[in-house]
Amino acid sequence: MDHFPIFVALKGRKVLLSGGGDAALAKLRLLLKTTADLHVFTPNPAHDITAWAREGRLTLHKRALKTRDAQGATLIYAADEDVDHDSATADIAHGAGVMLNIVDNLHDSAFITPAIVDRDPVTIAIGTEGAAPVLARAIKADLEERLPASLGTLARFGKSFRKIADALPMGRARRDFWREYYFHTGPAAMQLGKDHIDAALNETLDTHLSGKARPAHVSFVGAGPGDPELLTLKARKAIDEADVIIHDRLVTREILELARREAVIVDAGKEGFGPSTAQKEINALIAQHTQNGAQVVRLKAGDPTIFGRLDEEIETCEAYALPYTIIPGITAASAAVASIGQSFTRRGRNGSVRFLTGHDMQGFADHDWSALAKPNAVAAIYMGKKAARFVQGRLLMHGADRLTPVTVIENASRADQRIHAATLETLTDISDIAGPAVIFLGLTPRGAANALAAHPQEEFA
Incomplete structure (x- = not known):
């Protein structure tokens, strides 16, 4: 991130713009939405600029920007669409130590103006650091359609009611109140008219002040194989509402970034044949963090019901009388088999598939290897790199x-996914696998499978 997004306080502050043509108009239409003290410098202002000056919405100076003008300014825009004029404005800004934006000159600008979705006081800024303005406009158009004007x-x-709502305890109690107002009682009141909103706020607050605190809850959530777009809607909602997230090592950073900034994030990772958080410690973390009504998400890579030690953690919830929910996820094998264009079962080939884990070597030896x-037998082996031999x-x-045929899928569904095609004979030759991997016995990528079917006498590799 080369440009850090911030919202600058402009109420009553001086903002200068040099220019009077199309570029200046485009910037001014946005700046006029603010409460800044706007000053425009140009000998040849467009008709709209003159009209805005007559209306008192900005101050027009029919001359070029001078050094003395920059004193006390918060922002300066160079919008003359002329290299020499913009350079002179830049020199003035730099000399005065004022943040500068030069229209269509990302390299020499200290800040950029993003595409904005305006639902004042709700403002959404969209920036691509100049890389894809068309994409920014497309995102803006999509959000404009999604967000109601009543927002x-x-x-x-809600802003005017914030001090009154401080009567609720900090944290979960206040968040529950505001969630109900913005997504339920508020929109319902808007249907009846603005005059009903104050009453809705007060009634909602009374309900939350007199009601019992929301009880603690544990959600066992499947984070999927890594791609955040493979999260279920229910998983996204649970992550968004979580006060505490206790996550596995394989849960990706992109998924953890979906959590609220105020949420407590606890790394309880386990690594096969390496450093791990003991299961007893994880159970203790669940019990510890459910105090005071906290909503805890136990975030597990893939699906929590597959090789996820779920039963032991449910037993902890039962021991402490904690309500819990299981939210399934897409298991790594499902994402991996999709990436090679195959299915686990196929008529005439196999009617069953086995899921195994290579982590438990003692139990691994007891499988029905015959x-x-x-x-035509098909199996998916999780955490099988070290067990390959x-x-x-x-x-x-x-x-x-x-x-x-054997296929090893590394980092299934992620941007750095790799597919390694092999045979049982060459399985142990694949030594450069660094990420989490699923090994498929009896399956090969679709293209290779078609080639093998056409030339069965040739060795697959």
Whole structure:
């Protein structure tokens, strides 16, 4: 991020703009939405600029910007659309230590003006650091359609009510009140007319002041394989409402960034054959963070019901009489098999698929390897990198064809996903896998599978 987004206080502050043509008009239409003290400097102002000056919306100076004008200014815009004029404005701004924007000159500007969705006092700024203005406009248009015009009215009433709402305790109690107002009682009151909003606010506050605090709750949420777009709507809602998020090592940064900034984020990662947070510690964290009515999300990579130690954590909730919810996620194997264009089962090939984990080596040895070694058997092995040689040996020992197709999908669904096609014989040759991986026995990427079907005598590699 080269440009840090901030909202600058402009009420009554001096903002200068040099220019009187189309570029100046475009900036002024936006700046006129503010309560800044606007001054425009140009010998040849456009008709609209002259009209705005007559209306008292800005101060027009029919001359070029001078050094003395910059004293006390907060922002300066260079909008003359002329290199020499803009350069002179830049020199004045730099000399006075004032933040400068040169229209259509990102490199020499100290700040940029984003695309804005205006639901005053709700303002959404969209910036692409100059890389894709068309994309910024498209996002703006999409948000304009989604956000009702009444949103600003609700926010203005809410702003005037904030001090009264301070009667509620800080944190969850206040958030619950405002959530109900903005998403339920407020919009309902707007349907009846603005005169009903004050009453809705007071009634909602009375309800929350007299009601019991929201009880603690634990949500076991599947974070999916890594791509935040694969989160379910229910998972997104739980993350957004969480006071505390206790997450696994494989939950991606992009997903954690969806949490509220005020949320407590606890890393309770486990690493196969490496440093880990003991399960007893995780159970203790769940119990600890549910105090005082906290909404806790236990965020697990993939699906919490698959190799996620879910039962032990549910037992903790039961021991402390904590209500809980399980929100399924897309397991890594599902994302991985989709990435190679295959399905787990196929008529005439296999009617079942096995999910195994290579993390528990003791239990791993007890699998029915003779069944897995049969032609057309399909299995997905989680956390199987370190167990690859063991898998290879067991299957060959039980008569598996050494040319059985094997596919290793690293970082399934993520931007750095890689697909490694191999055979049972060459499985252990894949040594450069760094990220989490799923190993498929009996499946190969669709293109390679079609080639193998056309030329069955050729070795797949």
